[in-house]
Amino acid sequence: MPKTALILGASGLIGNQLLGMLASDPRITRIYAPSRRPLSGVGSKVVNSVGDDLQTLLDGLTEPLDVAFCCLGSTIKTAGSRDAFRFSDVTLPVHGGRTALQLGATHYLVVSAIGANAKSWFFYNRTKSEMEQMLMAQRWPHLTIARPSMLLGHRPTPRANELITAPIFKLFPGKWKSIQAKDVANVLWMRAFSPALTAIEIIQSDQLREEAAENQV
Template identity: 35%
Template sequence: MKALVLGATGATGKELVSQLLEDPQYDEVSIFVRSASDIKNEKLKTHIVDFDKPEEWQNLVNGDVAFSCMGTTLKNAGSKEAQKKVDFTYQYDFAKAAKKNEVEDYVLVSSYGANADSKIFYSKMKGELENSVKALHFPKITIFQPSLLDRKDSKRFGEVLGGKIIKFANKLGVLESQKPLPTDILAKAMINSSKIKSSGYSKIKLGAIFSFAEKNA
């Protein structure tokens, strides 16, 4: 199979690409990035693109499964407009290209609480992306809604603090359904979803992602 990955340089994306390259069921992994990757592997194909010019790279989005896990923070983006460009526009452009090129399986990382009607900017944006991608009518689409991600060497203060608080609560037997999700577990669940022979729309939430990662697809 041939995998297409958007967001390959992020915490989840790095784990995903690493696992895909080790997976014998995938013989090619194409990543779409702004700059060259330092990963060396004969299965890896790197496309250096300008995400603001989808017309220049949309024809390259050809494969069996498209994985979309791109994202940024409001702090890193600098404004809500800039964050939406990364978290919505770039991902939607990638999805449209995949649909146009008849990619049959689309796997999207969204967020817990995603809701297009939410008054919270981030939740609303993620909900709008879910709805827009779903409306493209891929033969198969799987949307993951993780809660707090446990990223290796994360420098996001709020994320690190929140993770520590929830982990402490987990030890007390509470908030177990919202325990931090390691990015390698999320990546494994995403790959497993691509190996399940099915069609239609699926949404995997919170704790269910852990058990999904354990499936022998």
């Protein structure tokens, strides 16, 4: 049963929701949540190291871990360049996975994106696929990859493209329909305490939505 957790991206749309769920769960005794900006109102369970370089913060972790979560996610526009986007969405998740594995974690739960595909015409989708493949190569005892569609939820600084496309994605069918960030967080939280069916599990957006509906908190 997981007791100590690492969460990357705790200040983000999904990560903030997940952090709250983990912090209120009596089964979790300690949460390591390194971030670039201080997290507010996180409670006594949370160890929040702060700095501009998340890799260095990860390298400073020495305590044993049971489970790790990665909710990091950006866009090329937000990151500023393709290289910066790849660093945030590939380099950091992979480095986080390597660190957690070295510290004893046996389950890594990671947010990817719908459409992740190494052969996609879109750089965003190819980058997400690259991240997934590199994590699979780490040979985790249990790796869970969530592929949500367009995320819904409050951001302090809204992304312009989401303001335009979110209403459209609400009308899409199946896995392409938009999904609440809290529902993705809910499934990650529940899956962390569920028996592993296979070493690698990929959860598409429609399945995320269905599981969240079954496990409302």
